[in-house]
Amino acid sequence: MGNFKRRDFIKNTMMAGVGASVLKVDSLKAGEADEVATVIQKSASPKKVIVGGAGIGGLCCAYELMKKGHEVVVLEASGRHGGHVFTVHDGLSDGLYGDFGQEHITKPGYDKYWGYIKEFNLTALPYPRRKNILRRINNKFYTEDMLKDPVVLKQFGFNEREVKYLTINPWWNLESLFVNHYLDKFRDEYEPFGIGYDEFDKIPMVDIYKKEGASETALNFLGGKNVSALFSLWMSAILKIRGVDPFPVEVFRLKDGNQMLPNTFAKRLGSRVWLNSPITSIHHNDKGVTVHYKQHNEPKEMSADYFVNCIPLPALKNIPIVPALPPERQFIVDNIAYDSYQRFVFQANSKFWLEDKLSINMELDHPDLWSVWQSADEVDTHRVIILGTGPGGISPQRALAAFREVYPGKAKDTIEQAVSRDWTKETFSPTCERLPFPIGELHKFWPNLMKPHGRIHFAGAYADNLNWGTEAATRSANRVANEIDKS
Amino acid sequence: MVLCFSAAFSQTVNKSPKVTITAPLAGAGFKWDTVIPYAISVSDAEDGNSEYDEISNNEVLLTVKYLPDSPSLKKYLLESSTQSYEPLIRMATSTCLNCHASGSKLIGPSFDLIAQRYPYNVQTIDALSKKVFGGSSGTWSDIPMPPHPQLKIDEIKEMVKWILKNGADPDRQFVAGIAGAFRTRQRSVDTSGKSVYVLTATYTDHGSKGSTDGSGGKLGKHTVVLRNKE
Numbered sequence: 001m002g003n004f005k006r007r008d009f010i011k012n013t014m015m016a017g018v019g020a021s022v023l024k025v026d027s028l029k030a031g032e033a034d035e036v037a038t039v040i041q042k043s044a045s046p047k048k049v050i051v052g053g054a055g056i057g058g059l060c061c062a063y064e065l066m067k068k069g070h071e072v073v074v075l076e077a078s079g080r081h082g083g084h085v086f087t088v089h090d091g092l093s094d095g096l097y098g099d100f101g102q103e104h105i106t107k108p109g110y111d112k113y114w115g116y117i118k119e120f121n122l123t124a125l126p127y128p129r130r131k132n133i134l135r136r137i138n139n140k141f142y143t144e145d146m147l148k149d150p151v152v153l154k155q156f157g158f159n160e161r162e163v164k165y166l167t168i169n170p171w172w173n174l175e176s177l178f179v180n181h182y183l184d185k186f187r188d189e190y191e192p193f194g195i196g197y198d199e200f201d202k203i204p205m206v207d208i209y210k211k212e213g214a215s216e217t218a219l220n221f222l223g224g225k226n227v228s229a230l231f232s233l234w235m236s237a238i239l240k241i242r243g244v245d246p247f248p249v250e251v252f253r254l255k256d257g258n259q260m261l262p263n264t265f266a267k268r269l270g271s272r273v274w275l276n277s278p279i280t281s282i283h284h285n286d287k288g289v290t291v292h293y294k295q296h297n298e299p300k301e302m303s304a305d306y307f308v309n310c311i312p313l314p315a316l317k318n319i320p321i322v323p324a325l326p327p328e329r330q331f332i333v334d335n336i337a338y339d340s341y342q343r344f345v346f347q348a349n350s351k352f353w354l355e356d357k358l359s360i361n362m363e364l365d366h367p368d369l370w371s372v373w374q375s376a377d378e379v380d381t382h383r384v385i386i387l388g389t390g391p392g393g394i395s396p397q398r399a400l401a402a403f404r405e406v407y408p409g410k411a412k413d414t415i416e417q418a419v420s421r422d423w424t425k426e427t428f429s430p431t432c433e434r435l436p437f438p439i440g441e442l443h444k445f446w447p448n449l450m451k452p453h454g455r456i457h458f459a460g461a462y463a464d465n466l467n468w469g470t471e472a473a474t475r476s477a478n479r480v481a482n483e484i485d486k487s
Numbered sequence: 488m489v490l491c492f493s494a495a496f497s498q499t500v501n502k503s504p505k506v507t508i509t510a511p512l513a514g515a516g517f518k519w520d521t522v523i524p525y526a527i528s529v530s531d532a533e534d535g536n537s538e539y540d541e542i543s544n545n546e547v548l549l550t551v552k553y554l555p556d557s558p559s560l561k562k563y564l565l566e567s568s569t570q571s572y573e574p575l576i577r578m579a580t581s582t583c584l585n586c587h588a589s590g591s592k593l594i595g596p597s598f599d600l601i602a603q604r605y606p607y608n609v610q611t612i613d614a615l616s617k618k619v620f621g622g623s624s625g626t627w628s629d630i631p632m633p634p635h636p637q638l639k640i641d642e643i644k645e646m647v648k649w650i651l652k653n654g655a656d657p658d659r660q661f662v663a664g665i666a667g668a669f670r671t672r673q674r675s676v677d678t679s680g681k682s683v684y685v686l687t688a689t690y691t692d693h694g695s696k697g698s699t700d701g702s703g704g705k706l707g708k709h710t711v712v713l714r715n716k717e
Contacts, residue, residue, distance in 0.1 A: 226628045280524065314593070318668035320522040339630060340585075340594055367622045367634050391633035393582030424585035424594070427544070427664075435628070 038268045043069030047484055048304035050075060050291050052279050055083025055429065056102075057460035057473035058310030059265035059273070060116075064481035066269060073302065074269065075293050077278035077315075078428040081266045084461070084469065087257025088345070091419060094381035098345040100421035101432075102258045102470050103387075104129065104251035109244040112474035113261070120264045123255035129373035130249045132359040134408065135171070136366070141408040143359075147171040157217035172247035175222055178212035179236055186237035190450075190465055192230060192442065200230035201442045208233070228439040235436075238466045255378060261470075281320040282307055282456070289455050306484050310460040310477070312431045314338065321456075329453055332445055335438075336462055338431035342422040344369065344388035344399045348415045351384055356409025360386060368394045368402035386415070392424025434467040450476070457483060501695045504531035504707035506547075508688050516716025517684050519674040525549060526666045527688045529707065533695045537665045542690065544664050545579040548572060550687040551669045553658040557681050560712065564685070572689055572706075574649035577642055579663040581635070590660045590669075596627045598654030598661070607651040615651075616643045684713040 047070045051062045054076035062072045074081075086101040104127050105113050117124050134141045137156075146152050148171075153163040165177045185195045200208070205224030214222065224232060239246060254260045266273050274295065283290040289307040293300055309316055313336045324330065351374075353360045361373045372388040379385075390399050396418035407413065423430055437445045450463055459480040464472035510526040517523060527547055528537050535541025550567070554560055578584060586594040587601075605611045620640055624631035635643070653659070660669055671684065691704040 223629050225625065317591075317670075318522065318524065320524065320668070324520065324522075334591065337592055338594070367631065391631070392585050393635070394633060422585075424582070430585070435630075 038067060040067055041069045043485065046070050047306060049306045049308060049484060050289065050302060050304045051308045051310055053083065053310035053460065054081035054266070054273050054275070055310060055460065055473065056085050056262045056470055057477050058308070059262050059269065060474050061308050061310060061459050061477035061481050062269055062272060063265045064478055065484065066272065068481065068485045070485070072272055074273045075277045075279055075291065076273065076275050079276050081273055081275060082259050082262040083429045084423070084432060085258050085262050086421065087259035088421070092345070092347055092385065094383050095379050096347060096376050096381065096383060096385045097257050098375060098385055098387055099253065099258050100343045100345070101423070104253050105470065106244055106248040106251055109242055109248065110471050112478055113470055116261060116474070122260050122264065124252040125255050125378060127251045127253045129361055129375070130247070130251055132361055134359050134362045136362065136364050136406060144171065157215060159215040161213065162215055162218055174218060175236070175246060178209050178214055179233060182233050183237040183240050186234065186241065189238045189241045190447065192234040192446065197230050197233060200233065201228045202440045203229050204439055205229045205232040227436045228442060231436050231442055235466060253375070279319055281322060283322045284455050286454060306455050306457060308457045308459055308480050312338065312429065312460065313462055314431055315428065325453060328448060332449055336445070337435040338433065339435055340392060340424045340430050340432050342390050342392050342394060342420050342424065344390060344396055344418060344420045346386040346388065346400060346403070346415045347417045348384050348386060348413060350382060350414045352411045352414045353409060355411035358409050364402070364406050366402045366406055367391070369399045372403060392422050396420040433469050434462045450479070452483065501692065501705055502532040503705040504529055504534065504690050504692045506688050506690045506707035506709045508686055508709050508711045511711065511713060513711045515713055517671050517713040518717050519671055521671050522668050523671060524666070524668040525686065529665065529690045531692045531707070534692050542665070543580070545584060546576060546690060547663065547665050548575060548579060548689050549662045551660040551662070552685045553672055553682065554685060555682050557683065560683055560685065564710070567687065572691070574645045575661060576691055578646050581638060583646070584663050588662070589654060594630060595632060598650050599657060602651050602654030605651060612644055612647050612651070615647045616640055619643045619647065682715045686711045686713065
């Protein structure tokens with residue numbers, strides 16, 4: 001509320017309220033969006049919808065609602081749209097760029113996303129970041145061939161069955177040895193309950209591995225002490241149902257950066273996307289919603305038939321909802337946990353690793369820098385971009401020092417600069433992907449997580465079964481757009 | 488020349504920052520189990536003004552304390568007047584609060600969970616300090632806590648002590664930032680409309696260059712009391 005006196009505040013909101021009721025959302029010119037051919041259907045019962053959050057979920061949902069003939073406005077707190085999908089060109093040379101947020105998409109998988117690539121005529125490039133990965137294990141680097149070598153595997157301490165399996169299956173597929181036969185019971189990828197595994201929610205996944213005879217070595221590599229067995233099996237089953245590998249190697253990214261997709265949604269939506277318009281409270285009843293927000297620091301309000309929440313839940317927690325959500329729904333808002341990280345971008349003036357006949361796709365097992373890979377390789381320059389992921393709070397120079405500390409070649413690297421995006425420090429989008437639910441608590445989150453509460457619907461990266469960010473965002477956005485369209 | 492020099496010299500006395508809780512307003516009530524957004528403004532002669540993003544967001548702290556009745560208010564205000572915020576400020580200006588908060592799990596465990604699990608003693612303080620310095624994983628979840636080599640082990644110990652001492656109180660939350668929100672507790676059975684929330688905003692400035700008054704940063708503080716209205 002800044003320095004507003006209470007009386008001024010009431011006056012302003014009342015005026016804004018009058019304005020909001022007069023303002024018709026569909027009377028807004030969509031700006032440049034008029035230039036591109038978006039076929040907008042006539043809806044038999046057009047609704048007014050306010051979407052909170054202009055990340056890819058919010059933009060996608062608003063775009064689908066617009067196409068179906070509904071009036072829509074997207075309110076975004078920050079000064080840019082795209083949220084955690086963020087491509088940066090600034091500060092990098094020769095037209096190079098880095099995806100600071102979303103990394104890649106898979107095929108199969110990401111059906112909705114691929115649909116938009118086709119609809120908008122975007123270009124998906126093969127992204128060989130997961131091919132020929134060098135993995136640092138116990139301070140030593142291993143190629144994929146080495147990790148198929150029975151001698152190496154025995155030295156690690158795998159048992160005979162595991163050694164046999166890993167000599168013919170990829171390293172990342174070890175888990176399948178223990179869980180594959182559990183997965184066929186899952187028929188509906190949105191229904192983890194009632195298939196005979198309900199009790200598995202109370203035990204950690206590591207217990208299943210043990211039951212299936214996993215060696216101590218396998219247990220060390222697989223982890224699973226802190227995740228429910230039911231949740232873990234369910235996630236594996238979702239991938240199996242979709243025909244996606246547990247660790248898809250064939251992955252893709254968008255030419256000119258993954259932000260091309262949210263940019264295109266936003267362009268089609270035109271002036272329906274309002275930036276720097278943080279929501280301050282959400283009021284709802286059985287007939288509709290009234291959303292209070294600030295625009296250019298002025299308090300305003302707007303009414304609509306529906307509100308779609310595409311704001312990550314840790315941020316939604318700070319926005320009063322009146323009347324409050326019932327306790328079981330508030331529990332979800334309060335307890336969904338996310339991961340977050342930092343994306344490092346190293347710009348080098350050559351592919352120095354080729355001198356050492358190495359792959360630059362590396363899992364580094366270093367606390368300051370977890371992995372690196374090459375990106376933006378289609379840009380016409382001898383310079384290269386190496387992307388990396390590591391924890392928040394580490395300076396780019398420290399991450400670079402970590403890379404130099406463990407880089408397994410003799411060549412001197414040619415890295416000219418190191419920059420980063422530390423998502424953990426972001427005000428509006430510090431959260432990346434949803435973490436597994438705590439052991440024994442799946443029923444508290446699922447399926448309520450996806451269900452609307454009255455006139456409030458939930459979409460975004462958190463609001464689907466699998467937590468893969470843009471996949472979950474586009475799927476949940478379409479689900480909610482259809483629900484509102486049919487209501 | 489001499490006059491000019493002494494004039495410049497006299498300006499290096501550090502002025503105190505002005506901290507104001509602009510929302511909620513003093514005297515505003517609170518209801519049970521409700522989200523209350525807050526906003527703090529800071530202006531400081533040397534550091535700048537929060538309105539223009541000149542104040543580091545993480546250095547502005549809000550302590551939210553629930554008290555069941557008015558008599559305990561006086562006692563709390565007296566006690567908290569000597570409350571040291573230094574370890575908390577150091578945590579906020581480092582990276583701690585990106586992953587840890589009081590009262591709710593962010594990426595890492597909340598301060599209250601840590602304080603509930605570990606007793607306050609020399610061994611625990613040493614062990615936890617080593618974990619913070621060198622990094623750790625697998626204690627609370629599979630997400631590793633990175634090492635913090637930029638911090639000195641002694642200052643980490645102060646932070647750990649602070650968490651173990653102050654983290655366990657479920658009625659006290661600490662948040663960083665010039666704007667945010669907190670949730671009031673569920674209706675309490677043993678109150679008769681006398682319970683209060685005490686909001687205390689603090690900011691410690693960076694002093695002025697070549698400060699001559701011998702102090703480090705100066706603390707600006709503002710307290711607002713919200714009374715129960717249902």
